[in-house]
Amino acid sequence: MPTLDFSHLTTDQRLDLIAELCDSIDHDAVPLTEAQIAELDRRLVMLDAEPGEGRDAFEALIDLRRRHA
Numbered sequence: 860m861p862t863l864d865f866s867h868l869t870t871d872q873r874l875d876l877i878a879e880l881c882d883s884i885d886h887d888a889v890p891l892t893e894a895q896i897a898e899l900d901r902r903l904v905m906l907d908a909e910p911g912e913g914r915d916a917f918e919a920l921i922d923l924r925r926r927h928a
Contacts, residue, residue, distance in 0.1 A: 865873055891899070906913070 865876070868876065
């Protein structure tokens with residue numbers, strides 16, 4: 860496969876392209892590793908044990924973006 864030149868794209872355009880590529884993948888076609896499955900299981904156990912704990916994912920992302928802007 861030939862190398863593609865993305866140097867003409869801005870950083871934001873490159874990030875948008877990455878997001879579009881990731882969104883185009885059939886996630887069911889990419890199997891999880893045993894470690895990923897174990898981590899998801901661990902988190903589900905924690906969620907079941909303390910359902911009121913944790914943060915909304917969108918709020919966490921907003922906070923991260925504010926801190927790193």
